[in-house]
Each structure stands twice: as C-alpha cells, then as structure tokens.
Amino acid sequence: MSSAFARVLLDSPLPQLDRLFDYRIPDELRDAVRPGIRVKVPLRSAGRMTEGFVVELADSVSFTGDVNPVEAVISPVPVLTPEVWALARRVADRAAGSAGDVLRLAIPGRQARVEKTWLAANHSAPPPVPPAPLDGYGTDLERVIAEAGKAAVDAIPRLVRVGDTWVGAWAVTLAAAASRAIAAGGSALLAVPDYRDQEQLVIALSAVLPPERIAQVDARQSNPDRYRAFLRCLEGAPLAVVGNRSVLYAPAAKLGLIAMWDDGDPLYAEPLAPYVHARDAALVRHEQQGGALLFLGHTRTTETERLCALGWLESVAPSRVQSPRVILAGQQVTDDRLAAQARIPPLAWREAKEALATGPVLLQVGRPGYALHLVCADCGEQARCDRCDGPLRTSRASAFPSCSWCGAVAGGWTCPTCTGTRYRQVGSGSVRTAEDLGRAFPGTRVIVADADHQHLHLPSKPALVVATRGAEPVADGGYAAVLLLDGERMIARESLRVAEDCLRWWSNAAALAAPGAPVILVGVAGALASALATWRQADHARGELADRRRLHFPPAVRVATVTGTADAVGRAIEAVRGELLDVLGPVTVEEGRVRAIVRFEYGHGAAVAGNLRAEVIRAATAGRRPVAGRRPAGRAVPTLRVRLDDPEPFVDDAAR
Numbered sequence: 001m002s003s004a005f006a007r008v009l010l011d012s013p014l015p016q017l018d019r020l021f022d023y024r025i026p027d028e029l030r031d032a033v034r035p036g037i038r039v040k041v042p043l044r045s046a047g048r049m050t051e052g053f054v055v056e057l058a059d060s061v062s063f064t065g066d067v068n069p070v071e072a073v074i075s076p077v078p079v080l081t082p083e084v085w086a087l088a089r090r091v092a093d094r095a096a097g098s099a100g101d102v103l104r105l106a107i108p109g110r111q112a113r114v115e116k117t118w119l120a121a122n123h124s125a126p127p128p129v130p131p132a133p134l135d136g137y138g139t140d141l142e143r144v145i146a147e148a149g150k151a152a153v154d155a156i157p158r159l160v161r162v163g164d165t166w167v168g169a170w171a172v173t174l175a176a177a178a179s180r181a182i183a184a185g186g187s188a189l190l191a192v193p194d195y196r197d198q199e200q201l202v203i204a205l206s207a208v209l210p211p212e213r214i215a216q217v218d219a220r221q222s223n224p225d226r227y228r229a230f231l232r233c234l235e236g237a238p239l240a241v242v243g244n245r246s247v248l249y250a251p252a253a254k255l256g257l258i259a260m261w262d263d264g265d266p267l268y269a270e271p272l273a274p275y276v277h278a279r280d281a282a283l284v285r286h287e288q289q290g291g292a293l294l295f296l297g298h299t300r301t302t303e304t305e306r307l308c309a310l311g312w313l314e315s316v317a318p319s320r321v322q323s324p325r326v327i328l329a330g331q332q333v334t335d336d337r338l339a340a341q342a343r344i345p346p347l348a349w350r351e352a353k354e355a356l357a358t359g360p361v362l363l364q365v366g367r368p369g370y371a372l373h374l375v376c377a378d379c380g381e382q383a384r385c386d387r388c389d390g391p392l393r394t395s396r397a398s399a400f401p402s403c404s405w406c407g408a409v410a411g412g413w414t415c416p417t418c419t420g421t422r423y424r425q426v427g428s429g430s431v432r433t434a435e436d437l438g439r440a441f442p443g444t445r446v447i448v449a450d451a452d453h454q455h456l457h458l459p460s461k462p463a464l465v466v467a468t469r470g471a472e473p474v475a476d477g478g479y480a481a482v483l484l485l486d487g488e489r490m491i492a493r494e495s496l497r498v499a500e501d502c503l504r505w506w507s508n509a510a511a512l513a514a515p516g517a518p519v520i521l522v523g524v525a526g527a528l529a530s531a532l533a534t535w536r537q538a539d540h541a542r543g544e545l546a547d548r549r550r551l552h553f554p555p556a557v558r559v560a561t562v563t564g565t566a567d568a569v570g571r572a573i574e575a576v577r578g579e580l581l582d583v584l585g586p587v588t589v590e591e592g593r594v595r596a597i598v599r600f601e602y603g604h605g606a607a608v609a610g611n612l613r614a615e616v617i618r619a620a621t622a623g624r625r626p627v628a629g630r631r632p633a634g635r636a637v638p639t640l641r642v643r644l645d646d647p648e649p650f651v652d653d654a655a656r
C-alpha cells in the first residue's frame with residue numbers, strides 16, 4: 001500500500017517556513033508522488049499555491065485536523081536526491097539559514113523540453129575508465145585517494161602540454177585523481193573558481209576520460225544546458241562533474257572524490273543567503289558521504305592550514321619539483337624615463353628585454369583600466385560620484401568620467417571641497433601600463449588581459465602581456481619572464497586576507513613561467529616576499545594562522561555579523577551571549593540600522609547558529625502583515641540579518 005502523506009519543503013524565502021509541511025496525497029496521485037519530485041501545494045492563507053519538493057513520505061501525521069492535499073505533480077523527475085537534501089539541511093543549519101535558499105542554488109530551474117527528451121532517452125552505461133597515473137607525488141596522493149583520505153595538496157608549479165594545448169600541472173593532477181575515483185566506481189566533484197580554470201581542467205579530463213564521463217555544471221551555461229547537465233548527474237553512472245562553487249551540490253549517490261582548486265579565491269564565497277562558502281560545503285559533504293577530499297593549490301589558505309594543524313587534513317607535497325626562479329627587486333631609481341614611467345626597475349627592465357628575444361613576457365598589475373582613480377586638479381581630493389559616492393574613472397569610450405560602482409556619467413563634475421571643475425589621473429591601470437610599454441618597446445606586440453580583454457591562451461611568440469591578477473593567459477610552453485608589479489599597492493589594501501591573497505596572486509602567476517625563467521617581484525620585501533622566493537607558502541600560512549589565534553580572528557575562531565535595528569540586534573546578542581568569546585560593536589551602518597560582530601569557538605557554532613536563526617524568525621514573524629489587510633500606519637517591520645563567517649567586516653570599504 002502506498003503512503004498517504006507527503007512531507008514537503010516549500011519554495012519560500014520566508015524563514016518561518018523553513019520546515020517540512022504535511023500534505024495528504026490524493027488517490028489519483030498516489031503512484032506519482034515520491035521523494036524528490038516537484039509538486040504544487042496550497043498555503044493555508046488566502047488560498048494561495050506554491051511549489052515545493054517532496055522530501056519524504058509518511059503513513060500518518062500527528063495533526064488531527066484536515067490536512068490539505070497535494071494539488072499537482074509538476075515533474076516526475078526526483079531532482080532532490082537524499083544526499084543533496086541532507087547537505088542543504090546541514091549547511092543551512094550551520095549558517096543560520098534556510099535549506100530552501102541552498103536548494104535554489106543547488107537545483108536549476110526546470111526546463112520542460114529538456115526534461116521530456118531526457119526521460120525518453122536510453123541511458124546506457126558509459127565505457128569503463130582505467131586509472132590515469134598520478135605523476136609527481138610518489139605514492140602519497142595515490143594512497144589518499146585509494147583510502148578516501150583528506151589532504152591539502154601543494155600543486156606542481158609548472159605548465160604541461162596536453163595534446164596541442166598547455167594547461168597547469170594542477171589540472172592534470174585533478175584529472176588523474178578523478179579518473180581513479182571513477183575507475184573505482186565513484187563520482188568526482190571538481191570545483192574551480194571560474195571559467196578560465198574550468199577550461200584547463202576540462203582539457204586535462206578529456207585526455208583521460210571519454211566525453212560520456214564528463215559533465216559541466218557552470219553558471220555561464222544557458223538554462224537548458226545547465227538543466228541537461230544536472231539531469232546527467234541523476235543517471236547514477238560515475239561522472240567527473242566540473243563547475244564553480246555550485247558543483248559541490250551536484251547529485252551523486254556515491255562519491256569517490258571531492259576536490260577544490262585554489263580554495264582561497266574569493267569567487268568561492270557565495271553572495272546569496274545563507275552565504276555558505278564552497279569550502280564549508282565540501283567539508284560537510286565529505287563528512288556525510290565520504291570519498292577522498294583534496295584541497296589543491298599553489299598556496300595554502302589559513303582555513304586549510306588550521307585543518308592541517310588539527311590533524312584533520314594530511315599535507316601532501318610533490319616528491320621532486322623545481323620551483324620558479326623568483327627574484328626580489330626593489331623600486332630602484334632608473335635613468336630611463338620610459339622604464340620609470342612603466343614602473344619597472346632596472347633589473348626587471350633588463351630581464352624583460354632579454355626574455356623578449358625568446359618568448360612572451362607577463363606583467364601582472366594590480367588594477368584594470370587606464371588610471372586607478374581621478375583627483376581634483378586643484379586640491380587633490382579624490383573625484384567621487386554625486387549619486388553613490390563611488391570613485392570616478394576615465395574610459396576611452398567616453399569623453400566624460402564615469403562611476404566605477406554605479407556607472408553614472410559625471411559630465412558636469414564639480415569638486416565638493418574646492419568647487420574646482422578640472423581633474424587629473426592618478427596611478428596606472430592595465431591599459432595605461434600597456435601604452436607606456438608600447439612606447440618603451442616599439443615594434444613589440446602588447447596584449448592587455450583583464451575583465452574587458454579576455455585571453456585564455458597565447459602562442460609562444462614574443463609579446464608583452466599586461467594582465468590583472470587572476471586574468472593571466474596561459475602561454476604555450478610558459479612565459480620567458482614574469483614581472484609582478486604593483487606589489488606595494490596590493491599589500492596596502494586593508495583586509496584580513498591581504499597577505500594570503502597577494503601570495504596566491506603572485507604564486508599563480510609565477511607558475512605560468514617557463515622552466516628556469518625569471519619571476520621578478522617588484523617593490524616588496526619581508527616575510528611575504530621571502531615565502532614566494534623560497535616557495536614555502538605553507539610556512540607563511542602557519543605564521544599567519546598563529547597571528548590570527550593571538551588576535552581571535554577567523555579562522556582561529558568563528559564570527560557572525562548581526563545587522564538590523566538596535567533592539568533586534570540587542571535581543572539577538574543576548575540570546576547567544578553565553579556562547580560567545582566577545583562582541584564587537586554595535587556600530588551604525590546606515591540610518592536606523594546597526595551591526596555587531598560576535599566571535600565564538602567552533603564548538604559553540606551549532607548553539608550560536610540555532611539561537612541566531614530563532615531570532616531571525618522572531619523578527620520576521622513579529623512584522624508579519626495581516627493577510628487580508630494593510631500594515632497599520634507607523635508600524636515598522638523589524639528586520640534582522642545574520643551572516644556567519646562573514647568576511648566583509650574585515651575588508652576596508654575602499655578595497656572591495
């Protein structure tokens with residue numbers, strides 16, 4: 001006999017609805033309703049309908065009154081698998097959020113035509129996969145994968161030729177690890193920050209896996225393509241699933257591997273509630289489903305170093321590898337006017353000129369655009385937007401400056417300090433640096449690589465490549481020289497993560513150099529420069545973590561930001577005060593709203609998250625409007641926003 005009731009998670013942003021609701025299954029839908037499918041159900045108020053996911057079935061319910069029936073089955077496909085539901089519920093509770101918000105990130109919107117084609121198709125088993133060799137790590141990495149272990153892996157800093165294309169050695173390592181997981185009968189979830197890394201990884205995977213074994217889940221895909229890839233994951237055959245942060249929520253009943261490349265990249269931070277970082281999702285999913293867990297990178301974040309210090313992650317390094325040849329160069333004064341204008345000291349200038357005879361030269365700069373910012377020509381105050389107070393910038397496409405934040409054109413700009421109307425450019429972005437280099441190296445091709453000028457691969461021909469951090473193309477065979485400019489400006493950014501961010505940017509660029517090619521770090525000295533020059537990034541992460549422990553900064557402790565009215569924030573703090581180390585604030589963030597930062601130990605995380613979540617629900621329901629009427633005049637709707645592990649309070653506004 002089939003079950004009589006369905007327990008449904010409603011697709012609603014309201015925090016008070018983040019629980020399972022019981023619905024009666026009509027006789028005509030008894031055979032159609034099953035766990036994981038999308039259904040349409042009624043809400044008790046005003047006869048409204050909403051969608052939801054059937055989480056489980058039941059033969060009876062504790063409610064003694066009339067139970068509303070399921071209205072309709074939207075789709076017969078069980079898109080919410082048990083493992084994804086367990087993951088969504090757990091990470092939402094850990095982040096004091098709603099499981100429904102997580103599922104909106106995990107499950108793409110339904111595409112009826114794609115679904116119909118998929119249901120009618122014959123899903124045959126893909127061909128078997130032999131394991132690919134894992135070169136460069138001896139037997140350590142093989143053992144971690146075979147034993148479903150957990151490791152922080154130092155990537156090999158070089159480029160590898162795969163067919164006719166060059167990719168980072170890290171991509172070849174992950175592809176080989178995925179092939180071993182699939183050969184053993186498990187799927188591999190491979191997370192990368194953006195499409196540049198994804199392309200390299202797919203090329204490496206294609207060399208060791210047939211196309212039937214590779215699925216891409218990417219935010220850049222069209223809605224039909226993304227839903228088609230999602231449905232492939234439901235077929236049950238072991239796959240290598242590649243994508244950005246949402247790939248960690250892809251359905252996979254049996255996991256052989258979860259791997260993240262470069263987990264310090266800010267693109268892994270989820271901007272939507274409940275703001276779960278991809279690293280945390282990977283850790284929770286591994287805890288629930290097992291399989292091997294790898295964090296691979298040229299540098300190590302303080303978060304992964306903390307797990308290594310606890311013994312939870314094993315540290316795996318290449319058995320023998322030649323690190324890049326890093327040279328530290330100060331900002332020496334040069335007599336060459338063109339070199340000085342391009343911000344290149346004599347040593348780096350000579351290396352660049354010699355390298356151009358054999359291949360391309362990479363110059364990493366701190367910012368895109370022409371000038372970093374505009375200032376008043378009379379008083380020197382920074383020129384800012386009248387609408388949003390964002391910094392103004394110039395563009396070749398317009399005769400007038402525009403706002404870097406909102407894009408508004410400042411045609412009639414006037415300095416609010418001295419009423420001046422003239423401005424001048426300060427600093428050099430990627431475009432201006434390229435212009436200066438073009439004059440300094442006449443006849444040499446100059447290529448700009450940034451968000452507006454995207455290049456993924458370049459031939460091994462002489463050229464000057466001016467790239468912003470993270471936008472560096474891969475040159476065939478590697479760059480003949482790499483110049484890391486604007487180092488002083490990068491480390492001057494006010495951020496808790498500035499040191500590890502800079503080391504990550506520089507290390508990733510250095511790994512693009514050809515074997516033996518010079519990598520020149522300009523204008524930076526001290527421990528950070530030494531860590532790059534000696535290629536001992538893990539040691540720097542250990543020192544950084546020790547400093548965070550002394551100061552009670554994350555990840556040594558956990559933090560949460562609580563934002564709302566003063567009364568709501570005060571009640572929330574009192575609800576968790578017994579679990580806290582301390583409270584920073586509250587401080588006013590805008591009119592009528594304050595923000596407090598609470599710090600607590602990891603062991604108190606569940607209690608803090610649960611109590612803060614209860615306060616969010618309390619604030620939401622206290623301001624609930626009557627269904628059939630309007631909110632009484634003068635009655636403010638209380639709002640409370642909670643974000644756990646929030647990085648924003650530790651970043652200066654001007655640096656975001």
